[in-house]
Amino acid sequence: MTLTTAPRGTGGTTDPWARERSEVRSEALFPVPAVDLLGCAVHSAAGPGLAALGAALEAPSDGRAPGATDPADLPAAPGDVPYPPLDVRPAAGFDPAAVLGRKGLSRLTRTDLLGLATCTEALEAVGGLGGPDSLTDLDGSPAAGETGVVLGSALGSASAVAEFTRDTLVQERPYLVNPSAFPSTLMNSAASRAAIRHGLTGLNATVSGGPLASLHALRYARNALVRGHARQLLVGGVEELSPHGAWAWQRAGALAPGTALGEGCAVFVTRLSPGPAPDLAPGSAPEAGAAPLARLLACDIGSADPEAGPLGVARRLADCVRGALARSGVTPEDVAVAAVGAAGRRGWAAVEERGLRQAFGPGPEPFRLRVQPVLGETHSAGGALQLAAVLARWQGPSTGAERAAVITSVGHDGSVGCAVVVRPESA
């Protein structure tokens, strides 16, 4: 439910440390091993699945999601917190009971439901833990202990925290809260519940970071796979739509004109690529297993010195993009698509655009893939939904020549991030 405020100007404040900082940033430019994206599940205003997302992004956009929002999709609002006068876009056709069964769902938050259902579908997309390409332990059983979950989430379920805290204020005694609601107020609830449902005893992590949360998740998961903390990870980001969160956005006036407030979740099944670090040349297919949907190369995140203002944030993003491309062995000319993260936030769209132009100029500019006109602003799920949008685009017929994409975002705290994905020749 965090919001953004418009970037402030440089303001003339002096930075006491500026003189000590080198002009040119030294990035860790050593190459990164590739991570395969083997399966994907997604929910958003475009509906369930990559195909629906691809179709919605293809459709000529008049600023509205395809079809009117079905009121049945809208998460319920408590009596004293009706939705504000704001265009909201719930996950269309999201039917958690169809994925999870009805049992126990009433105890789960919207964030839990989105995260749990999407993780479940992502695992099913690769045939489950026991599928044909599944990891196995030495005894041949499915390697539940080598499979984990990494989810990005701004603060878990904002509505659950809000209702729980309200109870401490209005009940006869402040501790007369609903005890079964307590675990769901924690940020790690969705990822933990996904582990419980599927018996995933490997690494289980939840990372925050507002609009950067999904990129943080991808980066954290990359490291965990490279360092051997897990062999297979369900990685993604989740954000719920709630009247509480909607009021926070409304009060801050942080959405760009014409941008709705959305929600969603995208989860990817990831493993370290079996082959050598991929390049864009033909024949770099993995040695074994199913062809990945795409490969994640570098995912780098940084933050701009707040004293440097919006221009500093743009510069930091440009550095981050250039560094991530270099580490990925991808030239700027190779990048066909830039899926942008800040397009729905007032003031920040321009900052991100400026950073991208610095990173790619004066060469050919990658196509800007903007999910926000269709999905709305999806905050901590944004990076994952942008990545899903790239995969959806690459499943379409007319993008066969596109080999690489970047997923970027900037946050109002000056954080910036860039993930590089490539389409293997075999995919």
Add this chain to the structure above:
Amino acid sequence: MSERSDRRIRRVAVTGLGAVSGLGLGAREFTAAIREGRGGIGPAGQFDTTGFDHTLAGEVTDFDPAALLERLDHRKWGRSGQFAAAAARMAVEDAGLTPGALAAGRTASCFGTTNGESQVLERLATQRVRQGVAHLDAALAGQADAGRIATAVNHELGLTGEALTLGTACAAGNYAVGYGFDLVSTGEADAVLCGGADASNRATHAGFHRLGALAADVPRPFDEHRDGIVTAEGGAALLLEPLESALARGARVYAEVLGYGMTCDARHMTNPHGPSIAECVRRAHRAAGVKPEEVDYICAHGTGTPANEAAEVAAVREAFGDTTPLPPISSVKSMIGHTMGAAAAFGALVCCAALHEGFLPPSATVRDVDPALGPGLDCVPGRAREARLSIAQNHGFAFGGNNAVAIFGRFDA
């Protein structure tokens, strides 16, 4: 700077410690209090305790953000972020570094939390109840994101590396130290501020209250009559850097981070599961390249609930095997209470101090060690004991079954 040599795995040193705690500000003051077995529990003052049956908490009563923070405008940041930023600044100064030097290099921050900016969320909830949701303070709502905890550190120190906030509840401090260790050892970063932070708040207190998990007075980990936790707050920070560069600049090395392991119970949201914790310990040992018999001390998760210590001690026995005697195992929560997302970071800090100074931290409040926990359990009752330690093991477990164990080693120059 694309040297492949950067890809070699580097040894990682802890060269700076920072603490914002109910037992004092700064690692020196905090460690001295731990050694004496002092208590930091008192009446809760961060929220209105009217109507609660349990009203004690471990709070930072003398926290003055304006005095401790140089760059961060504390009025624009939540208390958890203020804790993290203040602890990080202390760790930098403790390491003999300047923020400018860190900012000029590739420095990241990663901090763990359970409840994020809980006081911000509490104030928003109060506005909704008292004034109505249409009157939420917009600026306050902009401070609600948990991710701002690590960002606060970057802003306070002028860092431009990644700022990661981990939301793995009460194990998050170890997750953060572990991730920082990975960043430094792989060359992704040349220095990392890592730790954890959480603020005392009404919702957390009410939640544990409702679960019947709050102690009548102080937490008594390992005691036969232990009856629960005491909610607490604070921030702890460790500065990690490559051992090689620490030695090159003549830095004091508190300890080396040797490795860490993580597992998930994948069984129940609130009950700990011993076998999964045991597997976590085994993973940490494998990653760190240590054998159970080499571990000299375990800084327990040790919350003070009957269920935690039963599962934790059973897990340690399972992981260490029948033939290895249990090393001393104690809980600093006996003194500072349960600082949630900061808890494992305080544990990590204590492990480093114990390795460096040569002592076993105490379980200060234990009266009768629970015989049900089995024979040969040395939980270091009362005060710290002098002891030369080589390897210390730090536990962090969480709701949701998120487990993380980190291993630290003494470094002799």
